[in-house]
Amino acid sequence: MDGSRFVTAINCMDGRVQMPVLEWMRREYGADYVDMVTEAGPNRTLAEGQSSSDAISIRRRVEISVVKHASNVVAVVGHHDCAGNPAPAETQIKQIRASVEAVSSWGLRARVIGLWVDDQWNIHKVV
Numbered sequence: 001m002d003g004s005r006f007v008t009a010i011n012c013m014d015g016r017v018q019m020p021v022l023e024w025m026r027r028e029y030g031a032d033y034v035d036m037v038t039e040a041g042p043n044r045t046l047a048e049g050q051s052s053s054d055a056i057s058i059r060r061r062v063e064i065s066v067v068k069h070a071s072n073v074v075a076v077v078g079h080h081d082c083a084g085n086p087a088p089a090e091t092q093i094k095q096i097r098a099s100v101e102a103v104s105s106w107g108l109r110a111r112v113i114g115l116w117v118d119d120q121w122n123i124h125k126v127v
Contacts, residue, residue, distance in 0.1 A: 004032040006069035008062055008110070010046070010103070011077045012084060013038040017117050021077055024115070024123040029073050035065040040084025043076055043092055043114075046099035059106060066108045074110045076100055076127075079117035092116070093126050100127040 007025050011017060018036065025034045037058055039045055045054045065071045076099040078085065078092040085092060096114035104112045114127030 005030060006033050006035055006065065006071040007031040007073040007075070008035045008037060008065040008069075008071040009075045009077055009115075010037045010039070010042045010058055010062060010099075011075075012042060012079055012082055013040050014079065014082065014084075016121065017077065017079045020117060020121045020123060021075070021115065025073070025075060031073075033069070035069060035071060037061045037065065041078075041082050043078035043095040043099045044085040044087065046076060046102045047095035050102055055102075059103075062103070063106070063108065066110050072110050074103055074108065074112045075115050076103060076112070077115045077117060080119040089116070089118075097127055 007029050022034045078096045100112050100114045116124045116126050
């Protein structure tokens with residue numbers, strides 16, 4: 001590895017949340033790069049169980065980021081106005097918390113956090 005610092009975001013595929021999350025992760029953790037593992041409504045996918053093909057795919061991609069890029073932080077992201085997970089904020093924040101528990105159970109050598117992106121595209125750390 002070239003000494004670059006990586007972090008990982010399990011983020012929605014919605015293009016509106018990509019830059020705010022990328023910029024926040026880089027600033028907050030001093031990262032050079034943010035590996036984006038994108039899915040429509042990933043907080044719901046991970047909260048509903050880890051046996052679905054989507055959840056298995058997310059896990060495989062996150063493991064690559066942590067093992068191959070030495071990512072030391074993994075964020076699970078939910079956001080306002082999500083087409084893939086149209087649940088209200090309170091429900092999505094509960095899903096983020098459940099998702100953080102799920103990802104933490106994978107035994108990765110990384111800190112797992114949860115982020116909520118509000119209707120102004122501001123990032124709020126919820127876990």
